[in-house]
Amino acid sequence: MAKAYLNKSLKGRDFLTISDFTSQEIRLIIDAAHELKKELKEGIPHPVLQGKTLGMIFTKPSTRTRVSFEVGMYQLGGYALFLSAQDIQLRRGESLPDTARTLERYLDGIMIRTFDQKDVEELAQYASIPVINGLTDLVHPTQVIADLMTIEEHLGKLKGIKLAFIGDGNNVAHSLLQICAKMGVHMTIACPPGYEPSAEIVAGARQDAAETGAVLEIVEDPLEAVRDADAVYTDLWASMGQEKEQEQRAKVFQRYQVNSGLLKKANPGAVVLHCLPAHRGEEITDEVMDGPQSVVFDEAENRLHAHKAIMALLM
Numbered sequence: 001m002a003k004a005y006l007n008k009s010l011k012g013r014d015f016l017t018i019s020d021f022t023s024q025e026i027r028l029i030i031d032a033a034h035e036l037k038k039e040l041k042e043g044i045p046h047p048v049l050q051g052k053t054l055g056m057i058f059t060k061p062s063t064r065t066r067v068s069f070e071v072g073m074y075q076l077g078g079y080a081l082f083l084s085a086q087d088i089q090l091r092r093g094e095s096l097p098d099t100a101r102t103l104e105r106y107l108d109g110i111m112i113r114t115f116d117q118k119d120v121e122e123l124a125q126y127a128s129i130p131v132i133n134g135l136t137d138l139v140h141p142t143q144v145i146a147d148l149m150t151i152e153e154h155l156g157k158l159k160g161i162k163l164a165f166i167g168d169g170n171n172v173a174h175s176l177l178q179i180c181a182k183m184g185v186h187m188t189i190a191c192p193p194g195y196e197p198s199a200e201i202v203a204g205a206r207q208d209a210a211e212t213g214a215v216l217e218i219v220e221d222p223l224e225a226v227r228d229a230d231a232v233y234t235d236l237w238a239s240m241g242q243e244k245e246q247e248q249r250a251k252v253f254q255r256y257q258v259n260s261g262l263l264k265k266a267n268p269g270a271v272v273l274h275c276l277p278a279h280r281g282e283e284i285t286d287e288v289m290d291g292p293q294s295v296v297f298d299e300a301e302n303r304l305h306a307h308k309a310i311m312a313l314l315m
């Protein structure tokens with residue numbers, strides 16, 4: 001059977017948000033990620049991006065995204081450059097279109113992590129090479145490819161399982177809603193009033209869910225969300241850029257901690273995910289994070305395989 005990561009159907013596309021892709025296309029990316037992981041473990045080289053370069057622009061910090069894209073590019077035979085927004089002329093007012101029109105002359109792809117989704121869209125509009133969204137305030141699409149890959153590894157399937165997200169209806173929750181809707185995964189988000197996911201994202205996801213049969217719910221009570229859940233997911237209470245709200249959010253989200261008491265209410269054998277970085281003792285306890293149901297470091301590892309799949313298919 002032809003290798004999924006050699007498939008050319010996504011060549012040249014941008015990866016800005018999950019909603020731009022069909023269920024079949026997401027299936028292809030996840031399949032490619034599983035293949036690349038297997039080959040890496042077996043010591044089979046796959047230098048499909050030999051001679052290609054990826055520029056990585058960061059206006060926010062990163063551990064996993066930065067390292068996994070850089071290492072992933074190396075393993076695919078290419079080269080990745082870290083472009084801190086502090087150090088390129090973007091910071092001194094060079095426009096995004098001019099940055100795009102310059103970088104496309106050197107690079108074969110750009111990965112960008114920044115605040116405003118519109119900036120990522122603008123970069124993609126002016127760059128003729130693929131642009132990959134490495135997180136914005138709105139979405140975190142590369143993360144959730146690794147997340148569903150991890151769930152599939154541990155539970156053996158996606159369709160019909162139930163994911164409970166406990167916490168802020170933020171970028172990670174948005175991308176999870178979009179991908180769960182596309183892949184037929186039921187998802188319930190429990191969040192405090194005022195911290196619900198964007199109504200526009202929910203409406204878009206509900207349209208996809210109508211086709212796949214996924215049930216998407218937003219509730220207030222974490223106990224209600226974890227009932228019958230096969231996977232329990234949480235994220236920081238205060239995301240990057242919200243540092244000033246940290247104290248106030250810690251109060252609002254107090255009930256939304258993934259601890260062993262809450263986990264007991266999910267299905268036995270439910271897996272626990274966290275995109276990381278974690279604030280242990282806030283949104284997740286040590287006991288859960290280091291416990292037998294936690295798959296958070298498999299999930300972190302799978303960022304590498306997922307990003308390689310995205311780059312191999314697009315670039």
Ligand code: CP
Pocket residue numbers: 061062063064065066135143275276277
């Ligand atoms: N989950 C994630 O994107 O991690 P980093 O912020 O370390 O890249």
Ligand code: NVA
Pocket residue numbers: 136170171172235236238239240275276277
């Ligand atoms: N919601 C978090 C995710 C970190 C990977 C943030 O945006 O900071």
